[in-house]
Amino acid sequence: MSDRRASFPAPSPLSILLALALLALGACGDDDGPGPTGDAGPGVDASAPFDGGGGEADAATEPDAGAPADAAPDGGTDAGMDAGPPCACPTLPTTCTGPVAGPVFSPEDPAFGEQLMEVLACADESLHMALYLPGWDCIGDALADKLEADEDIVMEIVVDDDQCPTFGGTRDCDMLRGIADHPRVTIVDDDRSALMHHKYIVADGTSVWVSSANMTEDSFCEDLNNSVVIDDATIVGRFEEVFQRMFTDGSFGPVEPEGVTESAPYRLYFSPESPISSPSGWFTALTDAIAEAETSVDVMIFALTRGEISEALVAAHERGVEVRVLSSFRFGGEAAIQTLQDAGIDARVADVHHKVMILDGETVATGSANWSMNAWSNSENSLWIADADVASAFTDELDRVWATASPAE
Incomplete structure (x- = not known):
């Protein structure tokens, strides 16, 4: 029996390069959503860089629809990066002693x-x-x-x-x-x-x-x-209400703006809100709070790609408010970070996956949302805590990391 093999033309160098490029893009996750060439969804600027890393589209190792195309998702590891030595698995206690409130x-x-x-x-x-x-x-x-x-x-x-x-x-x-x-x-x-x-x-x-x-x-x-x-x-x-809307009703928004939920010392925002081409309530609250800051604004954020935030921080800096920005090394070269540096604001980078702002040493905004384009269309939460002790704990953490963080570049 003859050995019959199909004959195919040899692939060209260009086709090989294109295939490798597509594979590389497919392997990249981003914390805020699809990348520059992906479907960013209605009302989202598809040209915005991914905002994510670590396995989260809008977080440190998660993909973020504001992060660069080669960023990995939030909570994971970028392709090709050394994940470092494994750490011990947390174990389930056999009895309940109650969780610490934190942070x-x-x-x-x-x-x-x-x-x-x-x-x-x-x-x-x-x-x-x-x-x-x-x-x-x-x-x-x-x-x-x-x-x-x-x-x-x-x-x-x-x-x-x-x-x-x-x-x-x-x-x-x-x-x-x-x-x-x-x-x-x-x-x-x-x-x-x-x-x-x-x-x-x-x-x-x-x-x-x-x-x-x-x-x-x-x-x-x-x-x-x-x-x-x-x-x-x-x-x-x-x-729980928002969870049931997703789990039971299968509804992930956007919804008509619902405003803030308040119970001192907490304020709580959710997105997406309609229209997603406009700022979510939590985003407007951030820019308003920066505009009202009197002494200091400290930031620890995975992805800062929104110009509105950097402009508000520059304005605060120019009126004498102390501003420090600690971002992920994955986003140190973003235009929003460069705007801060051009204005004389100290911006540094580390392996940050926080989404935190500390206002006047008294109030903390935290939660899931990066400050990026796709965060407006994502399902996100923003939790604000007006408590000086909580703010002090976050400030201590920033101070600890700040001491060894690298200049953004």
Whole structure:
């Protein structure tokens, strides 16, 4: 029998280069959404750079629709980067002693992982989780342990469909793969081009864990993140309301502007709001707060790509307000950062994945949203805390990192 082989023309050098380029772009995630050549969604400037890294489209290692095209998603590791040595998996306590309220910070403080584990351990009835990037099998193991230890616990989870897709009936994300088929676990996808970028967990309807961290090893072990636990009934109720809108109603917005939820010392905003071509309520609150700052504005932000923010910071600097900006090294070269430096503002970079502003040493804005183009169309939260002790804890963290951070360039 003759050996018959099909004959194909040899690929040209140009076609090889194009194929490699497409593969490289496909491997890149971004914390705020699709990249410059991707579908940014209606009302979004498709030319805006990605705003993400670490596995989150709009976060440090997550993709962000304001981040450069070669940035990785938030909470993950950029392709080709050395993820560093693994850190110990946080473990689920056998008894509930109650989570610290925080704030706590990764990766230096062991309390960061312990706080989350206590939230899981102390839940008696339900865990409602809105998680952009569920990528760390260690946390999946803790959830499996919780299901085994507590026969009454029910877990309802909302995820971004691009970060935890289903292929052949199997969830393709390390954290949820082992529990996705459990009878007391239900997972809902956002199924849209914009991101479900939240990172929060409501436990028993009585407390909420709110973080800048994705459920990834990078977010817990490498990136600079923060988390708090809130038990204020009004704030917890609002987080639960938005969760049910996503999980039960399958509605991810945009919605008509709903305003701010207030319960001293907290203020809480959600997006997306209609129209997504206009600033979300939390974004307007940021620029207004900078305009009203009297003594200082300290920033720790994964992605700052919005010119409105940099212009507000420059105006504050010019009227004598002390301004410090600590951003991710992935975004040190952005035009918004260059604007700050041109005005004489000290801007530095580190492995930041926070989304934090500290105003006059008294109020902190934190949550899930980067200050980028796609954040207006993403599902985001912005939690404000008017508490000098909380602000002091965040300032101490910034001071610690600031001392060894590099100049932005």
